[in-house]
Amino acid sequence: MRARPGWKLAVISSSDETKVKADWPTVTVVSEPKHLFNDPNIDLIVIPTPNDTHFPLAKAALEAGKHVVVDKPFTVTLSQARELEALAKSLGRVLSVFHNRRWDSDFLTLKGLLAEGVLGEVAYFESHFDRFRPQVRDRWREQGGPGSGIWYDLAPHLLDQAITLFGLPVSMTVDLAQLRPGAQSTDYFHAILSYPQRRVILHGTMLAAAESARYIVHGSRGSYVKYGLDPQEERLKNGERLPQEDWGYDMRDGVLTRVEGEERVEETLLTVPGNYPAYYAAIRDALNGDGENPVPASQAIQVMELIELGIESAKHRATLCLA
Incomplete structure (x- = not known):
């Protein structure tokens, strides 16, 4: 938000005022979110709280007449998500979900490749979000x-x-597991999204010491393989502030392989810069009536539909079709 004009961060609800003031010395800090809902000077409320609080906080904010941005996942259940959508429509409020990975450097690069038809018709798409955290930590996640x-x-x-690139699948098969000693929640998933002439593999684990490819994509005209994660989140965690000239630059380039006649041509493909600030620029425009909700x-x-269907698929060890 700070990287784009048109915003004023006025109030933060937090139980740790000292920590907030270290980064935002001029911002008002309140202990209870209800104080934000009752403030007539606030237009937009951003909810980056634990997942199970998204629904009640977003509902209260909408009922107070505020526009709302909710962190992903939208809610914990599909029914909650649908209720919030209906409420926002009835009140004429903007309700948006911060699916920020649409503005990752590697995803923007891949999206451009597909839009230009460089890979032809994509038959296989594999996407990983792997980490190495063998010890279960004492945190809500x-x-x-x-x-x-x-x-x-x-x-x-x-x-x-996956939905942004290919739309909703016909069916999905999901395996969910708790693989680490002492794990209390899912720390491994493997999902197969089936399309008429395409397979999409989505994989995540907390026990990957070796580096996995971020993307492996095969099409009728070529392939694209990319290692490394978009650097924006890590830079924000390290306390870096925007704007910066080199913001969003990913130093890990991908490899594009194409077949031209009988020859296979492999080339390094520069990764375009990521752009998380673009999300809040679009939100600003949507609130001003100058653009669409991003x-x-x-x-x-749609994401919540697949989350719930995936849970049922794993529970029954079955391939399930979308309604």
């Missing part, structure tokens, strides 16, 4: 509560990217 585990934390990124609730609901 790794406990056993609603919305915990990497099926809710990491899979929404991959599901949203991630409307209807699109986030």
Whole structure:
């Protein structure tokens, strides 16, 4: 938000005022979110809280007449997501979900390749979000509560990217597991999304010491393989602030392989810069009536449909079709 004009961060709700003031010394800090809902000077409320609080906080904010951005996953259940969408429509409020990985450097690069037809018709798409964290940590994402585990934390990124590129699948087959000693929530997933002439593989684990490819994509005219994660999130975690001239630059380039006649040509493909600030620029324009909601609730609901279908698929060890 700070990287784009048109915003003023006015109030933050937090139980740790000292920590907030270290980064935002001029911002008002309140202990309870209800103080934000009741402030007539606030137009937009951003909800980056634990997953099981998304629904009640977003509902309260909408009922108070605020526009709302919710972190992914949208909610814990599909029914909650649909209820929020209906509420926002009835009140004429903008409701958006922060599926920020649409603005990853590697995804923007891949999206451009597909739009230009460089790979031809994609038959196989594999996407990984692997980490190496062998010890279970004492944090809500790794406990056993609603919305915990990497099926809710990491899979929404991959599901949203797959839907953005290819639309909803015909069916899906999902394996969910707890592989680490002491794990209380899902720390492994493997999902197969089936399309008429395409297979999409989405994979995530907390036990990958060796580096996995971020993307492996095979099409009728070529292939694209990319290693490494978009650097924006890590730079934000390290305390870097925008704007910066080199923001979003990914130093890990991909490899593009094409067949020209009888010859196979392999080349390094520069990765275009990522651009998380573009999301909030689009939100600003949507609130001002100058543009579309970048991630409307209807699109986030599609992700929730696959999250719930995936849970049922894993539970019954079966391939399930979308209704």
